[in-house]
Amino acid sequence: MLVFFFNPATHKIYPACQFHHLTGLNCPGCGMTRAAYALLHGEFLAALHDNALFVFALGALAIRGGWLGWNKLRGRANGGFFPAKSLWPLLVVALVFTVLRNLPDFAFLSP
Numbered sequence: 164m165l166v167f168f169f170n171p172a173t174h175k176i177y178p179a180c181q182f183h184h185l186t187g188l189n190c191p192g193c194g195m196t197r198a199a200y201a202l203l204h205g206e207f208l209a210a211l212h213d214n215a216l217f218v219f220a221l222g223a224l225a226i227r228g229g230w231l232g233w234n235k236l237r238g239r240a241n242g243g244f245f246p247a248k249s250l251w252p253l254l255v256v257a258l259v260f261t262v263l264r265n266l267p268d269f270a271f272l273s274p
C-alpha cells in the first residue's frame with residue numbers, strides 16, 4: 164500500500180539495498196520496489212526495466228495461484244504452492260539474472 168502512494172525514485176523512505184551499498188553491484192532484488200510502484204501505476208515496461216525477474220516472478224506466482232485455485236474448484240488434490248523440486252531451478256534463474264544484470268552488455272537489466 165505504501166508503495167502505491169510514495170514513488171521510490173523520489174521518496175527516500177524505503178531501506179536501501181545493503182548488497183548494492185557495500186558492493187556497488189545489483190542483487191536480484193534491486194529495483195524491485197520501483198518495479199512494484201511501476202506495476203501499480205500500469206507502467207509495465209518501466210517495471211520490466213527496473214526488475215524483470217520480479218515482474219516475471221509475479222506473473223509465475225499468479226499463474227501458479229490460478230492453477231491451484233482451478234484444481235481446488237475441480238476437487239483435485241494440490242501439491243504445495245512451492246514444490247521443493249522447483250527451488251533449485253529458481254535459485255539458478257536468480258543467480259543467472261544477478262550475474263547478467265551486472266555485466267555491461269546486459270545493462271538493460273539493471274534498474
Ligand SMILES: [Zn+2]
Binds near residue numbers: 181183190192193194
Ligand atoms: Zn539489491
